[in-house]
Every structure is written in C-alpha cells, then in structure tokens.
Amino acid sequence: MSAISLEHAIRERRSVRGFLPERVPQEVLRSVFELARWSPSGTNIQPWQVYVASGSVRDALQAEFINRAQNKVRPTPDYTDRGRLGEVWRERRRACARVLYKAMHIEWEDKSGRAGAAFRNFELFDAPHVAFLCMDEVFGTSSAADVGMYAQTLMLSMTAHGLASCAQGTMAHHPDLVRETFNIPLQTKVLFGISFGYEDSSVPANQARTERATLDESVMFLG
Numbered sequence: 001m002s003a004i005s006l007e008h009a010i011r012e013r014r015s016v017r018g019f020l021p022e023r024v025p026q027e028v029l030r031s032v033f034e035l036a037r038w039s040p041s042g043t044n045i046q047p048w049q050v051y052v053a054s055g056s057v058r059d060a061l062q063a064e065f066i067n068r069a070q071n072k073v074r075p076t077p078d079y080t081d082r083g084r085l086g087e088v089w090r091e092r093r094r095a096c097a098r099v100l101y102k103a104m105h106i107e108w109e110d111k112s113g114r115a116g117a118a119f120r121n122f123e124l125f126d127a128p129h130v131a132f133l134c135m136d137e138v139f140g141t142s143s144a145a146d147v148g149m150y151a152q153t154l155m156l157s158m159t160a161h162g163l164a165s166c167a168q169g170t171m172a173h174h175p176d177l178v179r180e181t182f183n184i185p186l187q188t189k190v191l192f193g194i195s196f197g198y199e200d201s202s203v204p205a206n207q208a209r210t211e212r213a214t215l216d217e218s219v220m221f222l223g
Contacts, residue, residue: 004159004160006156009156009159009160010156012159013155013156013158013159013165014164014209014210015165015166015167016125016164016165016166016199016206017100017120017125017166017203017205017206017208018125018126018199018200018202018203018205018206019124019125019126019127019128019164019195019196019197019198019199019200020126020128020197020198020199020200021126021128022128022197022198023054023055023128023129023197024128024129024163024196024197024198028161028163029052029054029129031161032154032157032158032161032163033050033052033154033157035153035157035160036150036153036154036157038153039146039149039150039152039153039154040146040149041143041146041149041150042142042143042145042146045143045146046146046150047135047136047139047143047146047147048133048134048135048146048147048150049133049134049135049136049184049188050131050132050133050134050154051131051132051134051178051181051182051184052129052130052131052132053129053130053131053132053181053182054128054129057181058124058128058129058130060181061130061177061178061181062122062123062124062130064174064177065122065123065124065170065171065173065174065177066122066123068122068173068174068177069119069122073174075173075174076173076174076175076176077172077173077175077190078172078175078189078190078191079144079172079189079191092213095210095211096210097114099208099209099210100117100205100208101113101114101117102208103204103205103206103207103208104117104204104205104208105204117205120205121168121170121171122170124195125166125195126200127166127195127196127197128197129195129196129197130171130193130194130195130196131154131193131194131196132171132178132182132190132192132193133147133150133151133190133191133192133193133194134178134184134188134189134190134191135147135188135189135191136187136188136189137187137188137189138187144191147191151167151192151194154194155167155194158196162198163196163197163198164196164197164198164199165194165195165196166194166195166196167192167193167194168192168193168194168195169192170193171190171192171193171194171195172190172191172192172193175189175190178190
C-alpha cells in the first residue's frame, strides 16, 4: 500500500470512468477489503455484505447488463428514491454532467452522445472488477448510512492502494442478476455497485474534475 496521507487520499479519490484491463492481484484485493472492514457502523452491527466479481464472472455480468440495457429491460431496483431533486441539488447534478461532457467533448444538445456516455455504466467502464454493496432487508435507513460509510472507507482504501473506482447506482438496476450470480438469498438487497481497477489515464472522461459546495453552504457552526 502506498504511504499517502488521509487528506491526499480524500482529495484524490474521484469517480473514474475508464480502466485498464489489468486485473488487481488477489493479495492486493484482500488488503484493500481488509482495511475497509474497519469502517464504523452504529453499535458495530456491520450490516454490509459485499460481493466482488472478477474474471469470467465479471465478464458474464457485464454482458448481461449490456444486453438488458440494449433491450430496454425495465430496471427493478430493491430501493427507489423519492422523486425529483430540489433546485440546489439539481443544479449540482447538472454542473457535474457539464464537466463530464466537456471532458468527453460532448455538446449538451447531443442527446445520442450523452446516451452513449450513460451506457458506459453498463460496460462497467471496462473495469476488471465490480463490487456489489448489499444489506439484509431487516435493516432500515440508518444501516444504509452505515453501508455508505463503508463504501467511502472502501474507496479511500482503493485510492491508498493505487486503485481507481466509480460508485454506480446503475449496478442496482437488476438485483435479480446479482443474486443469481452469487447465489445469495432474496432477503439480501442490492444498494449499489463500485467498479474498480487501475485507471486508464488516456480516457477523456477521466480528465473531468468536479468542485464541491463551499463549507458555509453545508456546515453551520454555533457556540
């Protein structure tokens, strides 16, 4: 593992949308996930269940995700959001999209180009590995927050080990496929996925850099 500071790992971690085909050695994979298991959770229940696909398993998953997307198979996620975003959050999403499309030389009016960029999700951005983050249906929103903390810890661990990652809500579109692949029970629900591996710096999308809201927009100090 590289000896980098926590601040460096946090600032360097970003969504990478293009990976090299080189697989991550098994000992590095184990080291990455070994570090991530120290993530915090309420009363230490550790509700996350993680399933990692590589090699032929990953290839079969990618092929079926592509097949379902091309054939417009309706997503059936285990969890859905509550609807439209309010304006401040919607504008942040638009700003993120503009940065990404600019890096990819896609004009905002180019609907086919934007659709092609979105379709790359189902190709896993060519990442050689994908992890599915799940939890048992007995857990509620507080435990989903625990899984979120685990995901951040995991992606920071990847960064510290010289790996790149991209968290993807699209990997929750077809939970039946995930359960069938890993032979996991129906009560195990899929939250999202993370494609990961070594970054391909030649991919234009990887030149995109997003900003963050100012501290005063999200944090209030009193007392």
